[in-house]
Amino acid sequence: MDALRLLIDGFAVAVQPPNLLAAAIGVMVGQIIGVLPGIGPASTIAILLPVTFSLNPTAAMIMFVGIYYGAQYGGTITSVLLSMPGESSSIMTTLDGYQMALQGRAGPALGIAAFGSFIAGTLGVVALMFMAPALATVALAFGPPEYATLLVLSFSLVVYLTGRDRAKGAVSTLLGLWLAVVGVDLISGLPRFTFGQLKLLSGIPFVPVAIGLFGLAEVLASVREGRAGDLVRADLSLRGVLPTAADWLASRWAILRGGLIGFFVGILPGAGATAASMISYAAEKRFARQPERFGRGAIEGVAAPESANNAAAVGAMVPLLTIGVPGSATTAIMLGGLLVFGLRPGPLLFQQQPQFVWGVIASMYVSNLLLVALNVAAIPAFVALLRVPRAVLLPSVVALAVVGVYSLENNVFEVWLALAAAAIGYVMNRQGYPAAPLVLALVLGKTLEESVRQSLLLSRGTLAIFVTRPLAAAFLVATVALVASSMLRRRA
Amino acid sequence: MPARDRPVALILLLLAAYTIAAARDMSYMQGRTPGPGFAPFWIGVGLAVASLAILIRRPTDPARAADPPAAAGSTSTLIATTAVTVMAVALAERLGMIAALVLLLGGLVRIFGGSWRSAALTAVILPLGLYILFGRWLQVPLPRGPWGF
Numbered sequence: 243m244d245a246l247r248l249l250i251d252g253f254a255v256a257v258q259p260p261n262l263l264a265a266a267i268g269v270m271v272g273q274i275i276g277v278l279p280g281i282g283p284a285s286t287i288a289i290l291l292p293v294t295f296s297l298n299p300t301a302a303m304i305m306f307v308g309i310y311y312g313a314q315y316g317g318t319i320t321s322v323l324l325s326m327p328g329e330s331s332s333i334m335t336t337l338d339g340y341q342m343a344l345q346g347r348a349g350p351a352l353g354i355a356a357f358g359s360f361i362a363g364t365l366g367v368v369a370l371m372f373m374a375p376a377l378a379t380v381a382l383a384f385g386p387p388e389y390a391t392l393l394v395l396s397f398s399l400v401v402y403l404t405g406r407d408r409a410k411g412a413v414s415t416l417l418g419l420w421l422a423v424v425g426v427d428l429i430s431g432l433p434r435f436t437f438g439q440l441k442l443l444s445g446i447p448f449v450p451v452a453i454g455l456f457g458l459a460e461v462l463a464s465v466r467e468g469r470a471g472d473l474v475r476a477d478l479s480l481r482g483v484l485p486t487a488a489d490w491l492a493s494r495w496a497i498l499r500g501g502l503i504g505f506f507v508g509i510l511p512g513a514g515a516t517a518a519s520m521i522s523y524a525a526e527k528r529f530a531r532q533p534e535r536f537g538r539g540a541i542e543g544v545a546a547p548e549s550a551n552n553a554a555a556v557g558a559m560v561p562l563l564t565i566g567v568p569g570s571a572t573t574a575i576m577l578g579g580l581l582v583f584g585l586r587p588g589p590l591l592f593q594q595q596p597q598f599v600w601g602v603i604a605s606m607y608v609s610n611l612l613l614v615a616l617n618v619a620a621i622p623a624f625v626a627l628l629r630v631p632r633a634v635l636l637p638s639v640v641a642l643a644v645v646g647v648y649s650l651e652n653n654v655f656e657v658w659l660a661l662a663a664a665a666i667g668y669v670m671n672r673q674g675y676p677a678a679p680l681v682l683a684l685v686l687g688k689t690l691e692e693s694v695r696q697s698l699l700l701s702r703g704t705l706a707i708f709v710t711r712p713l714a715a716a717f718l719v720a721t722v723a724l725v726a727s728s729m730l731r732r733r734a
Numbered sequence: 735m736p737a738r739d740r741p742v743a744l745i746l747l748l749l750a751a752y753t754i755a756a757a758r759d760m761s762y763m764q765g766r767t768p769g770p771g772f773a774p775f776w777i778g779v780g781l782a783v784a785s786l787a788i789l790i791r792r793p794t795d796p797a798r799a800a801d802p803p804a805a806a807g808s809t810s811t812l813i814a815t816t817a818v819t820v821m822a823v824a825l826a827e828r829l830g831m832i833a834a835l836v837l838l839l840g841g842l843v844r845i846f847g848g849s850w851r852s853a854a855l856t857a858v859i860l861p862l863g864l865y866i867l868f869g870r871w872l873q874v875p876l877p878r879g880p881w882g883f
Contacts, residue, residue, distance in 0.1 A: 413781065429770070432760055633846035633852060661819065661823065
């Protein structure tokens, strides 16, 4: 009941006009970038970070969550009408959604995606509401050894779950850790890998790297791939997008299962909304009486992955808010933003900043409501966005990124850093190295180093501290099991 | 290992060797706690192992080796995009941010195949919008050129 009381307090924060406006702008921007292929929520949040520094942290976080959420909704539109996912988490939706559109049922496909996302997203927020405070209470018992081993487990999970090539995932993580140690070592005062550059003494700033790796590198990638497609014509009026009773009947379990799978997969570091949508699609196909319908326009094939990707976006907030460990590139960028605001997500956040935490949680209900309304009533407006020429859109992203990065420190050095990160991100993309582990490791690298040092200080230099404390030992065992299973599976 | 993986893996191996060598010059342990060289040393070792794993493995999955297809003319577009962006950033402090954005946007819209009309419109409207957002609203002191903006 305590959670309900706190949630009511949270609603009082969420419905304050600046926060309501932030939610509305966030879901709108998220929906737009979800519709536009080539720009993702991670890059958008990274590019908008400098703009949000003038807001209060609650409004900024509400806006970020709205963008993350909105992008999951928006990605569906291009998947269904163009067979081109606006977001990677909508890839599975193209399989049946586009087939439905070709059969003249684009409206119900978009409608069930919106309603399914709303139901699963709302159930996810309910789960988050009850689970997060409990997890935060457990996390209060975490000391440096627990944090160190948890971070090692998180990095291993990210490598394990991101992409198909684990060696490349490991390289990406290690590059992120390498970047994280650049700058003056806080304990000894020794500069590390600064190459005589005074501006690097305080370390590699996170935001320019994130903007370069995601925003600018994505522009370069979409230039190379020359993405384009033909829009399927469809009845997108209010009546046209409402699913029929038969559609609801066919989709009801897919929505619930998708929501459940999505939420729990979303909690895992590295898994994210894309993995959640894939797993839920596969599960739905396995549960289906006629699995051969999948890929030919089965509405459950739209309902399940779309419900899952929204629930996963909520699930990803659990580790971010409770233990301060982001599970994806987008939540890593949110964490970076919160640190700039002087907020450190983790168990103490629930005690010290309840208005912030519960305001953000309550805003998720508000965002969900706004999004379902937008997606049922205003789909034609978003479809019109697909007519914005790429020749105007991509340069606009570059210009916004350049000014945004400059505004961080009023310095061109950061812009050069972002351009260098863009070049690295482009090469990584071409070579199949995932960028998300690099960003996660860059954000959390210093915490890992500090935790290891503090642990060894506590234990007077003996590594036994990592195996004698039960939670730390459990995290280590899980890491070893993960690495071993990964190696065994590759040999099999 | 796909042949295209090799150059990057070799560069990573060199970076790993450099990191380990640099870490050895820092102190590995200070008393009983890790020194500034502790983390770089293990990061270097990890990078060496991971890049060696990429270097020595055999190709097992043809799909993994396949490079995603590039759109026609994309290489020249990429080079031109990079050149215009680098030039605009290099000139931002001399010409002023707004003038640099005009060059950047006008150039990029044309490079991406937009008409002269869209290039001109984008190069005027967007810098103005960004100036209002950053220069006025957020009070960011954007670099000014010889013409005062």
